[in-house]
Amino acid sequence: MGLRATVVVCTTSFLLGCLFTHWIADALTLWKPPAADADLWTAARYYDILETMPRWAQGILGAVVSAAGATVVWSFGDAQADNIMFDGGSICLFGATLAMYVYNVLPNIIKNFDSLPPHEPDAVVPQGIRTAVLDLASNHLMCSVALTGVLALQAGRQWVERSARQDAEEVEELVDEK
Template sequence: MGVRAAVVVCVTSFMLDQNLWTAATYYSIIANGPAQIQYAVASIILLGATTILWSLRDGRAGNLMFDGGSIFLFCTTIWMYSYSVLPSIFSLFKNLPPHPSTDAIPEDLQSAVFDLASNNLICSVALTGVLGLQAGRFWAESADNDDDEIESLKATPGPSRGKTPQSE
């Protein structure tokens, strides 16, 4: 039993170290990327925030509920990236030490990768919530439009309802 457990732990650790080095290399690429990419990402984020805030201006209750929740989740994500994810990436992964992927990852770098993965998971869940809320808003608005069409058909006088010029 002890030998099997040791082999499984060694194989798992080897695979985990390779994946951690892959994640660390990814974060290093982000940290050392051209500033234009960072400006483009910031512009896209600003466009998304502006669009959500803009839709609040019509003041309908559905917009306040769906867009208010979206703004909260969107701002939570921006806060997480601004105060946790990006500072960690730029401080810890700017100068990644040279290494073969078979080396064990240093303890401090391993901890940083796990922290970033946790923070990115939080951001992913929050952004998935934004997508869900916006889909719910779309569904609610389309259901309201369907109800309006049904009401307008009911208001139309009986004999001419449903008749087209070809049917006469």
């Protein structure tokens, strides 16, 4: 596995791991419909904490996203037929994830969880927060599936490259024998 593939796989895995940490909140709402108010409040408190994460941590996350995106685009620059298919698909999936996060997830967190209203344990969740929590859970799931697709495409690329090398070696051995 080359350096570029290693960077893509490692950074994508890191981002996927970051999304998996949201499972704490998302599992409470996404997989148990209808979501109970207590579960929605728990998820809302989680997103409230996430919104107040230190800016340096957000910077690290941004750097990892930048490294992953730049490396996927760099790999696409080889313009080999097998790379175009696998890296083109990776770019589409990575770009879709980035767009989903920038245009849906981040604005949702900033707008709805900047300051969570105080509530009693048995209080009914306001419709705006209920919708925001459910949307975040759905968006995180879509981003996770897309990043898993990036990993699958990169694995496919490595498999094709290894098979091509093995085929070339076999042909070379046959030519040497004759």
